[in-house]
Amino acid sequence: MKKFLLVPALALVTAASAWASPLTGSQVRLEYRVGTISSSPYPTGGNGDYLVGAGVEVADVADGAATMDISDDRIVIRFRYTNAFGLGDSAGPFQFNGWVLSDVLGQVDAFSAVSVDTAGTTLADFSPVQLSFNANAITVNWKGLNFEEGQQLVLDLRTNPVPEPGGLPLMLAGLLGIALVRLKR
Numbered sequence: 001m002k003k004f005l006l007v008p009a010l011a012l013v014t015a016a017s018a019w020a021s022p023l024t025g026s027q028v029r030l031e032y033r034v035g036t037i038s039s040s041p042y043p044t045g046g047n048g049d050y051l052v053g054a055g056v057e058v059a060d061v062a063d064g065a066a067t068m069d070i071s072d073d074r075i076v077i078r079f080r081y082t083n084a085f086g087l088g089d090s091a092g093p094f095q096f097n098g099w100v101l102s103d104v105l106g107q108v109d110a111f112s113a114v115s116v117d118t119a120g121t122t123l124a125d126f127s128p129v130q131l132s133f134n135a136n137a138i139t140v141n142w143k144g145l146n147f148e149e150g151q152q153l154v155l156d157l158r159t160n161p162v163p164e165p166g167g168l169p170l171m172l173a174g175l176l177g178i179a180l181v182r183l184k185r
């Protein structure tokens with residue numbers, strides 16, 4: 001009887017590990033862009049690759065305005081001073097003033113939902129925030145957003161788990177073990 005209970009337990013543990021790929025421990029890339037989404041990265045933006053872990057990953061999102069803390073299910077942007085993200089310059093109005101956060105190595109499960117957490121967000125008006133995402137990237141266009149020192153913008157993230165190829169053979173071995181135990185009975 002003990003063998004019969006051990007095999008399903010092993011199969012369940014293996015299946016759970018085969019289906020989990022959170023952001024923690026993954027490498028992400030932040031690119032801040034001003035003008036259009038296809039503009040070159042903004043020179044004083046926090047452009048670069050970051051390893052997601054405990055604490056703040058991006059110490060300077062752009063021009064010292066904010067920090068970015070990324071976890072498995074949220075992004076928290078904390079503003080350091082009072083200002084606004086510009087709508088344009090002498091060349092004309094901006095189409096885009098914001099950032100793109102992407103999965104560098106394809107390690108993160110596909111993003112299935114990204115939304116503003118209205119309970120955690122302390123901005124008086126976050127309506128200028130234009131949020132979009134695809135399976136591998138999150139884009140925030142916050143041109144015209146007014147912010148004050150100490151305020152924060154919180155984004156909730158959801159991903160669709162994708163099975164890791166290395167875990168599937170282990171899961172199948174566990175299921176085969178269950179079938180063999182049943183056949184012996």
